[in-house]
Amino acid sequence: MAAKGSDEVMDSVRELVRIYRPSNPRKFVKEYVKKYRIPGGYEDVLTRLVESEMAKLGNPATGT
Numbered sequence: 001m002a003a004k005g006s007d008e009v010m011d012s013v014r015e016l017v018r019i020y021r022p023s024n025p026r027k028f029v030k031e032y033v034k035k036y037r038i039p040g041g042y043e044d045v046l047t048r049l050v051e052s053e054m055a056k057l058g059n060p061a062t063g064t
Contacts, residue, residue, distance in 0.1 A: 009038060013046055017053040025050040 013032065022028035029046045032038070038046075 009036075009042075009046075010049060013049055014053050017050050018057065021054070021057065022050065025054065 013029075016032070017028075020028070025047050026043075029043050029050055032046065033040075033043055
């Protein structure tokens with residue numbers, strides 16, 4: 001990911017995870033990428049980010 005843009009995207013995703021607490025990380029990322037027209041290839045990175053943020057929040061969907 002690009003330096004400045006990726007920081008903004010990652011911060012945005014982190015904040016949205018805290019707000020919405022998605023039950024399905026992959027679906028959440030797909031909708032985010034589609035809505036905000038993020039270039040392809042970042043879905044895996046963002047999905048891992050969503051999963052790690054959900055683990056920090058103790059979301060039951062992640063098994064923690």
